[in-house]
Amino acid sequence: MFQKINAFWSAIVGPSTKKTTDAPSVCDKGAYTPTYLLMAKDLDSRESQIFEAAVFKLCITAAVKSVYRSAILKILDDYIKNNPTDTNRREYITQCMSEI
16 A cells, blocks of 8 residues: 555655665765764863763773774873873773773
8 A cells, every 4th residue: 555655656746865774874984983082082171070971981882892992991091191190080090991
């Protein structure tokens, strides 16, 4: 029945130009930004709550997605090396990294 309705509708209006789910999208080309890189931008926040949320989300992502684990650990390790004076943040990162 639906095929008859679609055929009738296509005859009146014309074929649908809407993409189907099988059609390749723009993101299939590999030109996307992984979400962990967007989260890593929040490491530079002055507010401790935003910083801690970013570290927490990065650690959870690293624990769940083994594909991103090494890159996320490198980002957190680089943050510790580049900001040696901020002991509270460094301790929070090392605590979260130990749980991975």
